[in-house]
Structure formats: C-alpha cells, structure tokens
Amino acid sequence: MRIEILGSSCARCRALEANVRKALTMLGKDAEVVDVTDIQEIMAYGVMATPALVIDGKVVMVGRILSPEEAKKAIVGAGA
Amino acid sequence: MLTMFADWFTYTFLRLPKGRLITEAIHFFVYDIPKIYLLLVVIVFVVAMLRTWTPAEKAKRLLVHRHQFVGNVLAASLGILTPFCTCSAIPMFIGFVESGVPLGVTFSFLVASPMINEVAMVLLWGLFGAKVALLYVGVGLLIAIVSGVIIGQLHMEKYVEDYVYKIKVGAVAGDAPMTFNNRVVASWRYVGEIFRKVAPWVAVGVAIGAFIHGYAPENFLARYAGRDNPFAVLLAVAIGIPLYSNAEGVIPIVQALWAKDLPLGTTLAFMMAVTGLSMPEMIILRSVLKPRLLATFIGVVGLGILIVGYFFNWVL
Numbered sequence: 001m002r003i004e005i006l007g008s009s010c011a012r013c014r015a016l017e018a019n020v021r022k023a024l025t026m027l028g029k030d031a032e033v034v035d036v037t038d039i040q041e042i043m044a045y046g047v048m049a050t051p052a053l054v055i056d057g058k059v060v061m062v063g064r065i066l067s068p069e070e071a072k073k074a075i076v077g078a079g080a
Numbered sequence: 081m082l083t084m085f086a087d088w089f090t091y092t093f094l095r096l097p098k099g100r101l102i103t104e105a106i107h108f109f110v111y112d113i114p115k116i117y118l119l120l121v122v123i124v125f126v127v128a129m130l131r132t133w134t135p136a137e138k139a140k141r142l143l144v145h146r147h148q149f150v151g152n153v154l155a156a157s158l159g160i161l162t163p164f165c166t167c168s169a170i171p172m173f174i175g176f177v178e179s180g181v182p183l184g185v186t187f188s189f190l191v192a193s194p195m196i197n198e199v200a201m202v203l204l205w206g207l208f209g210a211k212v213a214l215l216y217v218g219v220g221l222l223i224a225i226v227s228g229v230i231i232g233q234l235h236m237e238k239y240v241e242d243y244v245y246k247i248k249v250g251a252v253a254g255d256a257p258m259t260f261n262n263r264v265v266a267s268w269r270y271v272g273e274i275f276r277k278v279a280p281w282v283a284v285g286v287a288i289g290a291f292i293h294g295y296a297p298e299n300f301l302a303r304y305a306g307r308d309n310p311f312a313v314l315l316a317v318a319i320g321i322p323l324y325s326n327a328e329g330v331i332p333i334v335q336a337l338w339a340k341d342l343p344l345g346t347t348l349a350f351m352m353a354v355t356g357l358s359m360p361e362m363i364i365l366r367s368v369l370k371p372r373l374l375a376t377f378i379g380v381v382g383l384g385i386l387i388v389g390y391f392f393n394w395v396l
Binding site: 008039040042043044046047048049050062063064065067 | 135136137140168170171172174175178243247248249266269273364367
C-alpha cells in the first residue's frame with residue numbers, strides 16, 4: 001500500500017501525515033507514506049485544496065485534516 | 081446578560097468600588113473576553129458549516145467562463161467562504177487559471193479569500209460592534225471586486241509563469257459527499273482548532289486593551305498616527321503589508337491601536353493590509369506570477385486599502 005500526502009509541507013499537511021501514521025499503527029498495517037510537494041504532481045491528481053490524501057493512486061480526501069479515526073476508515077475503505 | 085455578569089463579578093463579588101481605574105479595567109476584561117469567545121464560537125461555526133457546501137472544486141465550477149464583473153462579484157463572495165490557507169493558494173490558482181476562470185476573476189477570489197477572514201470579523205465585532213464588522217466585510221468585498229476588474233482589464237495573462245499553462249490538471253477530485261452530521265462534526269472540530277489557536281491571543285490582546293483602557297495615560301500612537309497626520313493611513317498600510325497575515329497575531333496590536341484612539345479608517349486599513357497582503361503570501365505567489373503581475377497585484381490591492389482608510393477617516 002502506498003499512501004501519499006499532497007501538500008507543500010505546511011503545518012496542516014504535517015498534522016494529516018501524523019494522523020495517518022497513527023492510524024496505520026492502530027491498524028497494525030505497514031505502508032509507504034510519501035510526501036508529495038511537487039505542484040505538477042499535485043495538480044495531476046486534480047486536487048485544488050491541500051492537504052489531500054491519496055491511497056494507491058486514488059484521491060480519497062481533499063482539503064481537511066483527518067482525525068486518526070477517520071484516517072483509519074479511509075485506509076480500510078481504500079480496501080488494501 | 082454578559083453586562084450583568086460583569087457588573088456582578090466586579091462590583092459585588094470582588095467588592096471593588098465603582099469608578100476606580102483598576103475596577104474599570106477588570107470590568108472591561110471580564111465583559112470582553114466571554115463576549116469575544118462567544119462570538120468566536122458562533123461565527124466560526126456558521127462559516128465552517130457554510131464552507132462544507134463550497135469546497136474549492138465547486139467554487140471553480142461556478143466561476144469557469146464567467147464574464148467580467150458578474151464573475152468578479154461571485155468570486156469575491158466565494159472567497160469569503162472557501163477554505164484558504166497560504167499553502168493552498170498555488171494549487172487553487174493553477175486550478176482556476178488552467179480550467180478557464182478569467183485572470184481578473186481569479187484575482188478577485190485571491191484578494192477576498194485571505195482578506196475577509198471570519199476571525200478578523202469576530203474581533204472587529206467584539207471590539208467595535210456589528211456595524212464595523214459588516215463594514216469590514218463590505219469594504220473587503222469592494223476592494224476584491226474592483227481589484228479583480230482592474231487586473232482583468234490590464235490583460236496580464238502573459239505575466240503568469242508559463243509553466244502554469246502547461247500543467248496538466250487531472251480530473252477534478254473532490255471529497256465524498258458529506259451527510260449533515262458529518263458537516264456538523266467537521267465544523268465543530270474546526271471551531272476547536274481555531275479556538276485553541278486564537279483564544280490565548282484574545283486574552284493577551286484584551287488584557288493589553290483592558291490595561292490601556294483603564295490607564296491610558298497619553299495617546300502616544302494617536303499623536304503619530306492620529307487624525308491630524310495626513311500620512312497616518314499610508315503609514316499603517318506600509319507597516320501592515322509585510323506583517324504576517326494571521327488574524328490572531330494582529331489582535332493585541334489592533335486592540336492597542338483602538339485603545340489609543342486611532343481613527344477607524346486607519347485601524348481598518350492596518351488590519352486589511354496585515355490580512356490581505358503579506359510577505360509569505362507574496363513569496364508563494366511569486367512562484368506562479370511574474371514580478372510585474374505580482375507588483376500590479378500588490379499595487380492595486382494596496383491602493384484599494386489606502387482609499388478605504390482615507391474614506392472612512394473622512395466620513396466618520
């Protein structure tokens with residue numbers, strides 16, 4: 001599983017990344033978490049508000065900070 | 081009701097004599113803090129709720145291929161509601177321009193978004209009353225609309241960095257549709273986030289304000305930036321532009337300015353310069369705008385703020 005955090009490494013993006021990592025620990029899952037800061041790559045996903053969360057190439061959330069619980073749901077929902 | 085509580089707390093509970101400076105300072109503190117906190121929670125919650133219905137993608141859909149003026153008005157209004165932080169400015173700008181939102185309309189949005197900010201509105205409401213808060217929103221909208229129309233008229237499309245036009249924007253991704261409960265929960269959490277960030281500053285600001293309110297020995301600032309100084313607004317804007325845009329950081333300063341009897345126009349101009357134009361924002365915008373367009377943007381918005389400052393000083 002490959003999880004991407006889209007954003008220009010701002011405070012909100014780091015908060016999202018921290019919660020995603022917490023969610024992974026809770027689930028006992030191992031996944032690659034990558035920061036995507038390149039604007040061309042971010043735009044290629046059609047995302048206009050950061051932070052955004054991409055799981056296995058699919059945008060699952062845009063423009064918010066997910067709580068660890070929500071991040072858990074998003075990861076499970078992505079079905080990987 | 082809050083007045084009653086403040087009266088009771090100061091005069092009955094603490095048994096302080098009326099009319100003494102320390103008493104008035106405490107009364108002001110006890111009255112103003114709960115009032116601003118209450119406004120903060122209510123207004124931020126309402127704006128956050130409205131926001132869940134207007135994500136950036138929807139704003140974009142509404143603005144694509146709009147004509148001048150109608151588009152500018154709409155963009156400025158959406159700018160109030162659409163979530164915005166400086167780190168989102170670039171993807172939003174590219175998303176707008178790339179999908180065919182006219183440049184002037186995009187700028188109306190870019191100006192309104194940071195400048196008209198619900199936290200700033202709460203503070204103005206709490207400190208100066210509803211009239212001033214609404215005035216701030218109205219004037220902010222006007223500046224955003226007019227700046228956008230002017231920039232649109234200047235046809236500066238070629239001063240957008242070339243790579244912006246080359247970026248391939250993927251199919252627009254949006255969030256999953258939210259239920260009403262989701263919206264309430266998300267908005268409530270946002271209120272908590274903002275409250276934790278802003279509340280300490282409000283307390284510091286009001287404390288300074290209370291102190292100055294009760295003790296104000298002389299109008300130090302009013303002497304330099306007061307009504308008599310024709311350059312006061314210019315000075316306030318010049319100081320305000322490079323300052324960081326966070327509304328919460330500006331609270332103590334605005335409090336102090338107000339307590340020092342600074343004219344309303346000058347205070348508003350300062351507040352708008354701080355929130356509407358800021359160094360970090362310009363540095364980020366520089367990556368999509370060539371210097372000439374960036375300078376035009378700063379010039380037009382700065383001029384708008386100046387005019388507003390002088391206008392309010394003159395009218396009121």
